[in-house]
Amino acid sequence: MVDRRFAADAEAHRRDAPRFCPRCGGGLGGAGIVTEFWEADDRRFYCWCGGCGWAGEVTPSGPGVVGHEPEH
Numbered sequence: 001m002v003d004r005r006f007a008a009d010a011e012a013h014r015r016d017a018p019r020f021c022p023r024c025g026g027g028l029g030g031a032g033i034v035t036e037f038w039e040a041d042d043r044r045f046y047c048w049c050g051g052c053g054w055a056g057e058v059t060p061s062g063p064g065v066v067g068h069e070p071e072h
């Protein structure tokens with residue numbers, strides 16, 4: 001028996017997981033890292049781009065992209 005909820009999550013992951021760096025447009029599937037996690041009811045993706053070094057969070061159902069700028 002297939003867990004429908006799990007299948008839906010996997011499908012949502014494929015649909016919503018960011019594929020490209022919002023800064024340089026490079027693919028995140030190769031040198032980059034995309035990690036899915038939950039915060040409260042929001043599903044977020046923590047992303048790191050190996051091309052330009054950008055790191056940040058992408059929230060498909062929320063405000064979108066939040067960059068993690070280094071402290072000045």
Ligand SMILES: [Zn+2]
Pocket residue numbers: 021022023024025026049050051052053054
């Ligand atoms: Zn990049």
